[in-house]
Amino acid sequence: MDYSVGQQFLSELVGTAMLLLLGGGVVATAILTKSKGLGGGWLLINFGWGLAVFAGVTVSYASGAQLNPAVTVGLLASGGMTDFGLAILLIIAQLIGAMIGALLVWLAFKKHFDEETNAGTILGVFSTGPEIRSYAWNLITEIIGTFVLVFVVIGFGHAGDPATKTPAGLAALGALPVALLVVGIGASLGGPTGYAINPARDLGPRIMHAVLPIPNKGGSDWGYAWVPIVGPLLGGLIAGLLSRVLLP
Structure with a gap:
């Protein structure tokens, strides 16, 4: 079924809001x-x-469940997506959805936020931060983590070839492979920076942290905010380009 641009925009917004509600909620x-x-x-x-x-x-499902500007950039770079205008709209939807998800986390935990006195803990619910602050190395960590995410997601999407009896791609299993991939990235590569691996996941909640009336919240660490934006976008771009050669 072909979905309209509006349906895809709303789908991406809802999916990203759900992602941030449950992801921010577990933190x-x-x-x-x-x-x-x-x-x-x-x-x-x-x-x-x-x-x-x-x-x-x-x-x-209506939007292809990208939920991440780095994935969208990777698909453009790989040739798996060719509509640049739609890509921009989906990235906007991802950012809005991430903000809505963060807002819902705040509402669900309102009384706990009111009693929290550690500004770092409050910010940690909304956005990522490095354990050892070194912008260049933090950037490299985010590039590597996002490369793994996007490269493997593109690999999931490759369908089998009936002529050679190649098994169908893991995309046939739906959301489960991507979920397990994210668990693996967090367990293996998340220690240095908290594995944003998604610009919308970090920027949207960071904006909400800045504007919501949370006691004792302190600053939103905007000096670091560029790392979980630039790093994932570069990682997604590299993954998309290399997939043209390494994932024929």
């Missing part, structure tokens, strides 16, 4: 004061983000 559960999940740890966050991706991809 809030694991780190906010008096949360029942306080201290749940890194693997809880990894699996929570993976399930967030599963849910977001599942509900955004």
Whole structure:
């Protein structure tokens, strides 16, 4: 079925909002004061983000479930997407959806945010930050993590060839492979920067952190904000270009 541009825009917005609601929600559960999940740890966050991706991809079928400007850029670079205007609209939808998802996390955890006194913890629910601040190396980490994401996602999308009896691509399994991929990236490469691997995932919630009336929230660390934007976009671009050669 062919979906209209409006349907694809709304689909991408809803999917990204779901992604950020559940992804931001698992971080809030694991780190906010008096949360029942306080201290749940890194693997809880990894699996929570993976399930967030599963849910977001599942509900955004009409747009192809990109949910990430880096994925959109990678698809353009690979030739898997050719409509540049639609790509821009989907990126706008992703950013708006990420902002809405972050807003819903704040509403769900409002009383916990009110009692949290650590500004770093509050910001950590909304956006990523490095454990060791070194912009060049933090950028490299984000490039590598996003390259893995986009390159493997493009690989998932390759269909089998009936003539050679090649198995169908993992895209046939729906959202599950991407969800497991995100868990793997978080567990393996997430330690240095918190694995944004998605400009909308970081920028949208960071904007909401800046504007929402949260006590004790401190600054939004705009000095670092360019890293989880530029790094993932470069990683997605490199993955898309290399997929033309390495994923025939």
